[in-house]
Amino acid sequence: MKIALLGYGKMGKVIERIALERGHEIVLKKDEFNTYDGLENADVAIDFSVPTAAVPNISACFNTGIPVVSGTTGWLADYDNMIALCNEKKGGFISTSNFSLGVNIFFGLNEYLAKMMATLDTYKVSMEEIHHIHKLDAPSGTAISLAKGVIENSHYANWTLENPQANEIHIEAIREGEVPGTHTVTYQSEVDTIEIKHTAHNREGFALGAVIAAEWLAGKQGIFTMKDVLNIN
Numbered sequence: 001m002k003i004a005l006l007g008y009g010k011m012g013k014v015i016e017r018i019a020l021e022r023g024h025e026i027v028l029k030k031d032e033f034n035t036y037d038g039l040e041n042a043d044v045a046i047d048f049s050v051p052t053a054a055v056p057n058i059s060a061c062f063n064t065g066i067p068v069v070s071g072t073t074g075w076l077a078d079y080d081n082m083i084a085l086c087n088e089k090k091g092g093f094i095s096t097s098n099f100s101l102g103v104n105i106f107f108g109l110n111e112y113l114a115k116m117m118a119t120l121d122t123y124k125v126s127m128e129e130i131h132h133i134h135k136l137d138a139p140s141g142t143a144i145s146l147a148k149g150v151i152e153n154s155h156y157a158n159w160t161l162e163n164p165q166a167n168e169i170h171i172e173a174i175r176e177g178e179v180p181g182t183h184t185v186t187y188q189s190e191v192d193t194i195e196i197k198h199t200a201h202n203r204e205g206f207a208l209g210a211v212i213a214a215e216w217l218a219g220k221q222g223i224f225t226m227k228d229v230l231n232i233n
Helices: 010-021 051-064 076-089 101-117 141-151 204-217 226-230
Strands: 002-006 025-030 044-047 068-070 092-095 124-131 158-160 168-175 182-188 193-199 222-224
Touching: 002 010, 002 051, 010 025, 010 204, 044 051, 044 204, 051 068, 051 076, 051 092, 068 204, 076 092, 076 222, 092 204, 092 226, 101 141, 101 182, 101 193, 101 204, 101 226, 124 141, 141 158, 141 168, 141 182, 204 226
Parallel strands: 002 025, 002 044, 044 068, 068 092, 092 222, 124 168, 158 168
Antiparallel strands: 124 182, 182 193
C-alpha cells in the first residue's frame, strides 16, 4: 500500500517506520516546507500534523480522491465542513483523537462505566489528562472524547477546565516532561472512589493504530470510526 504522510514530526517518523515494517511504501512526507506533490500516487493518507495544517491537509486529500485518517486534534471547529467536503467528494475519512488500540478499548470501558454510574447521584465524575510540554491543545482530544462518552450516557451536559457547575465535568490538563499521554476518569463520593486509567508508555501504540486504520480504510468511501476498524459494537 502507498501511504502519504501529512505531518513529519515525531509521530510521522514513528508511523513511517511501522508502515515500512508492515510492507508499505511512503510516497509523500509533507511538512511545512514542501508541497503535496506525490499525494495523487497514494492509496491512503495519514495526517498527524498541527491544528492549523489539518484542514488544508484533509481538504487536499478529499479533492485528490485520497482517503485520509487524521489523528490531529485542535481543529474540530471545522469538523462539520470537512464532513461536508468528504460527502461531496465521496471520500473516505477516519478522524479520531486517539488511534491507540488500547485507548479505543478504554473509550468503550468509559462509556459502559458512565451508563452504570448514571443513576448514582452521590458520585461526581472528573478527569485528568497529562501530556508532554510540546502539546499545543488543552484539554487533549482524547480527554474531550472521554468527556463526550460520559455526557452521552449520563445527566452531564458539558465539560470545563474551570470550576465545574453541577452538570459539568471538570478536566484537569497537565503539561509536563515528555509524557506521551495519561488519562484518568474518576468517580468520587464521600465513601469511596472508582477510577479507570490509561497510560501510554510511548508513541508506538498511536502509530500502529493509525497504520491499521489506514490499511482498513484504503479503497473505502464514507465516514468511519475506530469502532468500525476494530469491530467494537
